[in-house]
Amino acid sequence: MKSIRILDSTLRDGMHAVSHQLTPAQMAIVAAKLDEAGVDSIEVGHGDGLGGSSCQYGFSRAPEAEYYQAVAQVLTKTRLAVLLIPGIGTVEDLEMAMAHGVKTVRVATHVTEADTGEQHIKFAKAHGLEAIGFLMMSHKAPPAKVLEQAKLFASYGADIVYVTDSAGAMLPADVAARISLVAGALSIPVGFHAHNNLGLAVGNTLAAIAAGATIVDASVCGLGAGAGNTQLEVLTAVLDKAGYHTGVDLYKVMDLAKDVVEKLMHRPQTVNTDALAIGYAGAYGSFLLHSRRAAERFGVDSRDILLELGRRQTVGGQEDLIIDVAIELAKQRNSSL
Numbered sequence: 544m545k546s547i548r549i550l551d552s553t554l555r556d557g558m559h560a561v562s563h564q565l566t567p568a569q570m571a572i573v574a575a576k577l578d579e580a581g582v583d584s585i586e587v588g589h590g591d592g593l594g595g596s597s598c599q600y601g602f603s604r605a606p607e608a609e610y611y612q613a614v615a616q617v618l619t620k621t622r623l624a625v626l627l628i629p630g631i632g633t634v635e636d637l638e639m640a641m642a643h644g645v646k647t648v649r650v651a652t653h654v655t656e657a658d659t660g661e662q663h664i665k666f667a668k669a670h671g672l673e674a675i676g677f678l679m680m681s682h683k684a685p686p687a688k689v690l691e692q693a694k695l696f697a698s699y700g701a702d703i704v705y706v707t708d709s710a711g712a713m714l715p716a717d718v719a720a721r722i723s724l725v726a727g728a729l730s731i732p733v734g735f736h737a738h739n740n741l742g743l744a745v746g747n748t749l750a751a752i753a754a755g756a757t758i759v760d761a762s763v764c765g766l767g768a769g770a771g772n773t774q775l776e777v778l779t780a781v782l783d784k785a786g787y788h789t790g791v792d793l794y795k796v797m798d799l800a801k802d803v804v805e806k807l808m809h810r811p812q813t814v815n816t817d818a819l820a821i822g823y824a825g826a827y828g829s830f831l832l833h834s835r836r837a838a839e840r841f842g843v844d845s846r847d848i849l850l851e852l853g854r855r856q857t858v859g860g861q862e863d864l865i866i867d868v869a870i871e872l873a874k875q876r877n878s879s880l
């Protein structure tokens with residue numbers, strides 16, 4: 544039976560879905576149950592990772608260290624992980640997290656910018672951490688580019704490299720093309736992180752595993768940004784039926800979903816219009832609000848703005864283009880009237 548390692552992101556990506564407002568005590572309850580259910584690793588903290596609690600990204604309910612402390616105390620077998628986006632989080636933040644029991648760091652960069660994570664991967668390895676390179680918005684780059692960037696992470700000493708479908712924009716064939724190329728060329732394990740914006744998170748995760756991924760992300764109730772991540776309970780059942788070993792107890796994660804996480808959620812985790820628009824457009828998640836405002840101001844459809852932003856291969860940080868696109872769309876509409 545082939546083993547698949549599960550990394551649960553309920554307490555990190557899931558923080559986006561609750562405006563980063565879980566308390567350390569709530570996290571400790573969820574973490575203890577994930578540990579008891581046999582989940583291999585869990586990622587904890589602000590939705591944008593270390594240093595994310597800020598005016599720009601929204602403040603967490605509690606100081607970051609309190610989350611790691613609370614969760615580390617209840618874990619017996621499960622590994623504690625954090626996400627670090629270079630520029631948002633720093634090596635000092637990582638030192639703080641290490642002091643509170645963090646054993647794995649995922650260094651997250653845009654899919655074409657793995658080089659910005661070099662010092663963080665090297666620092667993590669020099670300090671005995673497991674280091675994972677996490678290539679966000681992987682749908683934006685063709686498979687050969689993803690492989691080039693994955694090789695960079697491997698050359699810095701990463702133990703694992705992830706293909707990350709941040710916008711939930713990939714189809715199973717897109718996932719398979721990227722994962723099979725990377726897994727075939729690298730000797731380190733390859734992981735996959737899905738979002739459900741096109742309703743494909745479980746299917747894409749299966750496609751990733753079939754293509755060679757051996758570590759995959761999931762979250763309880765699917766809690767995560769946009770339409771959420773791959774739902775842990777569903778994935779556990781599906782992988783069991785498909786003959787994979789995850790070490791996760793299905794009834795325990797089902798009970799955790801029903802008895803605990805559902806009660807912490809601010810709203811049901813569905814593929815709503817916003818999430819679908821992001822997945823369909825393949826645009827950066829945080830463009831949504833800006834696009835809606837620009838759409839209102841210039842009398843155009845926010846979905847058309849997002850689609851154009853997707854076509855132009857825009858990346859996070861190019862929010863200023865949203866107004867330009869809205870103005871152009873308004874001009875086109877006026878000239879066709």
Ligand SMILES: C[C@H](O)CC(=O)C(=O)O
Nearest residue numbers: 556590591679707708709
């Ligand atoms: C900061 C993002 O939430 C990281 C992530 O989970 C993704 O890109 O997807």
Ligand SMILES: [Mn+2]
Nearest residue numbers: 556709736768
């Ligand atoms: Mn994510």
